[in-house]
Amino acid sequence: MTTRVILKRGRAKPLWHGHPWVYAQAVERIEGGEGEPGDVVDVHDASGTFVARGFISPASSIRVRLLTQREDEAVDDALFRRRLERAIALRRAVGLPNAETNCYRLVNAEGDQMSGLVVDVYNDIVAVQLNSVGFYERRETLYSLLEELLSPRSIIELGATRFARSEGVNNATHLARMDHAEVDDQERHVGPVDVRELGLEYTIDLEQAQKTGLFLDQRENRRIVGQVANGRRVLDLYSYVGGFALAAARGGATSVVAVDASPRALETAQDAAKKNHLSIQTVESDAFRYLGDSDDPSFDLIVLDPPKFARSRRELKSALKGYRKLHRLALKRLAPGGLIASACCSQVVPTTEWQRMIADAAGGAGRPLTQLLLNGPGPDHPTLPSFAEGDYLRFALFAS
Template identity: 40%
Template sequence: MLVARVILLPGKERRLLAGHLWVYEGEIKKVEGEVEPGGIVSVYSSRGKFLGRGYFNPHSQITVRLLTREDEEINESFLRRRLEAALAFRQRVVKEASAYRLVNGEGDLLPGLVVDRYGDYLVVQVLTLGMEKLRPLLIPLLVELLSPRGIYERSDVSSREKEGLPPATGLLYGEVPRRVTIREGELSFLVDIYEGQKTGFFLDQRENRQILSTLTAGMRVLDCFCYTGGFAVAAAKGEAEEVVAVDVSEQALELARENAVLNGVEEKISWREANCFDELRRLEKAGEKFDLVILDPPAFTKSKEALPSAMRGYKEINLRALKLLRPGGLLFTCSCSYHLTEPLFWEVVLSAAQDARRTLRLVEFRRQARDHAILPTVPETYYLKCGIFQVI
């Protein structure tokens, strides 16, 4: 099998040897042989050492993404093994849930591919040109291995533009309804597969919702950026006395109300359509107090350049949340921005606590659910931070 060769500049193999999967445009000395964009290449060090095999896109800043470190063919058999390994991992780490991430890109050594399972249905995101080229092999394999009733595509993400690809959504196999009901332990949620955030729901917070429900008994809870009510419902189901849930999206709140009814907790939750920054200020001015405040904002930054502004935003919401907490109250604060690293997350929270004149005790520090697999050698796979703190 003739495969084009990508030769790296001297010293540029170090990150790959340390376990990363990406080769940037500026790390390449030359390409030997013919390869179409999206095609398979072998990667070599400047001294001729074989480093791995992956797909190639000369129009992307990340020019090569490794699929394997072995000298093996990238074919149906290879993809079958990768998908079977991903499924076996989820069978081990996912418990009592009908919805979870089956494939998490680099975390499953399938960069550019996301597959989420919502009961009998699959939702797929194809994020790169190389994975787009492998689509004709992948979809039949998903059907064979998982026997879904339907597969829907949600490749409507901005990152495809960097790969020279347009957004893509629509039915790929079988039938998929717009809305499905999923189960997480004792919780149930309605999910809008066609238009919901990400692939329909924030599956990465599943384990954190379960933890939250163990903490809220008898509490007055504020849930900011509540979206379709995942944390609010979990708090109410955990015997919270009252939950105030805030989001700027009327459409999200409509589904949140339905989720409350679905779980029998509609009497405990009041929903407010408002900008969370404004509502936090209003609540503070009104002298409101809570026993637990949840902050789960959208990513305030998707680039390093916007990080300083994002840190100011994260600090402000944490500062205001801390001022709303009674002594002994809990702050349940999250960030899903990769660029806000764990050390920076700690810096923001502790700086907010200092300005609010609050002393914090760490209850627990958490990350994304285990099905959203993290490769320690690929730091980009770790993005969700969740700190649970008590005001003492």
Template identity: 40%
Template sequence: MRARVVLKPGKDKLLRRGYPWVFANQLHRIEGEPRSGDVVEITAADGTTYGLGFYHEHSQIAVRFLTPDPNAQIDAGFFRRRLERALALRQAAFGDSTHYRLVFSESDGLPGTIIDRYGDVLTWTCLCYGMEQRRELLLDLLEELLRPRAIIERNDHALREKDGLPQRRGVLRGQYGGPVEIVEEGVRFRVDVLEGLKTGFFLDQRLHRPVVARLARGRRVLDVFSADGGFGLMAAAHGAAHVHLLDISETAMERARTNARLNGLDTNRLTFDVANALDRLGELVAQGATYELIVLDPPAFARSKRHLDDARRAYQRINISALRLLPPGGLLATASCSQAVDEATFLKIIHYSARRAGCALRLLYRGTQPPDHPVLEAMPETAYLKFFLFQKLTDETPPVRQ
């Protein structure tokens, strides 16, 4: 007989709406003696059964929801069906493309688990103790479904410690002989899934890179936080007059140089600049530099609500500088991947930045996560990416009061 967790009176509202986490402070009592990673039944104070989830006795997230069926068997068949459903969605969305996020944690019914696909190489990232316990079962299923050449562990993430899991990185299955090549919009990229940023490439911006590239023809482009060159090199391949790639990582910049050579791009049209972006943007403003298109795709400045003030200042700083580097008619593509900064807050930051830069903006394009990063409507944590493309209209708008 399964152990059961019983919630305090009135603490099941979020669960009723489909929110898939139960926090430790919501629990009234535990019936039985479950251990971390065990499957438990979730019950409201009035006896209503909500289903099954993974239990963790020491985590702030006490239970991660799995299924509303209290009689379900959480076995190989259960996980196979979840993986097949996730794969079917990606194949429908991207056709013959074989690089995408195959599993996006709770949004795909596989708690705390992220699986990325780069051709015949997969990456495994897991922040959930219960899923980590069943890792070998999941890896077996992945091998059956996709026959990958290698499965790489990218568990070098501090959030694992919240579930008592160590940070690790390495080859879990198969042989990994080095970077994997992918193609987007005819542009080739070598992706180092073992040593690259995140799992090797920013898959979540795949719908936005072509939008920027189409507008880059004939323009001077500044790609800030350029990483391996996704935005900048695609812009160069689509006819940008010159692309200035700016990133603090020398290793990322070397990968960008490799990708430029891979595509036969004219290095006279490219500048590779290793520097702190926040400082360099200010220097470029002081130098009177100008660009016709600027891309800002920074890392998450706010990992949690506690960091919101610092994040707001950082976003303001880079967007004000970028707008000052653009002439009237210039284009700003600006993004935030901080889940703690919602869209309304980010737009307020942009509007404030425009006033500080003494200009007005016209919105040309608004984007969010692609279909392989689906948002669970009841779980705001699964919605994190904001992307806007603005045109600068004038330098005559009155500045904001200090």
């Protein structure tokens, strides 16, 4: 008998509208056994009507990750194949991969109707992030499908995120498949991989990188920075491996300074600059400390791409305070007529509050700003209109 998760009265509405998560507090009771982590369960509303089907995680606040709303559709290998084939077709529809870009997101979890699964392609390497115990238990099936559909040289299984750990998944980053064979020797490594984004060449070490390697969600925003950089002195804060810095340099910036606290990331940025015959200056520093150094010159374009300042609503107030301070300091270093490109990846910070915070910082600095555009991730990072939790990245360009 299939385990049935019965919802409390009134809790099914978001799911009817396509929300892919059943929160623990929405569950009234479970029938047919509690279910083992990763089991397929059916979700029913309070009246007993079928709502959806997905993977259960008894210990997680996300009790069920939904995969289909069709009662006649099984959660099986055939479903995974259909979803992967659809994801590949959607990327091809938006022109990925192409001659300029061979690294992109293939599966964006909920946005591709595969809640808890992230798949990134880096040239001939596939990086897989398993945030769901259900997909973790079925990872070998996924790897076989990815090999069949993409023929990658290797598949890397990325280490557990906090979401995965909340579901009992505690794997470390390792090479899972090489040349269509399982890898038993955990000492084997794929090594650095050469990738291309917007015509720029990078060498990325996926087994040592933050996130999944290159922050692929910012690709189209790096394109924008490259388009407005010509003739400007550019400062790229929280530069990581230099994506914005290199885009600016190729776009004709007169000078580019990339600031990051990670020496490894800055070394990668300099290597990429040399590979692309570009010149950038790298500075190992905390962004706030660097901005407070009044001895350095002003800049005509400043890029702010900080890490998450808030992971929960409880941290919202302190996060806005930090963002406000960052923008206030940056505005002091911005030359008259300059541009600020600002990003926020904290999903719990609403876009309107983020914009209001920037306006407050600008007003306090006596540097009112005009917003030229508001953007998000590229089309290889699809989201669901019913799933606000998946709408995490915003990027805006401001003129002073």
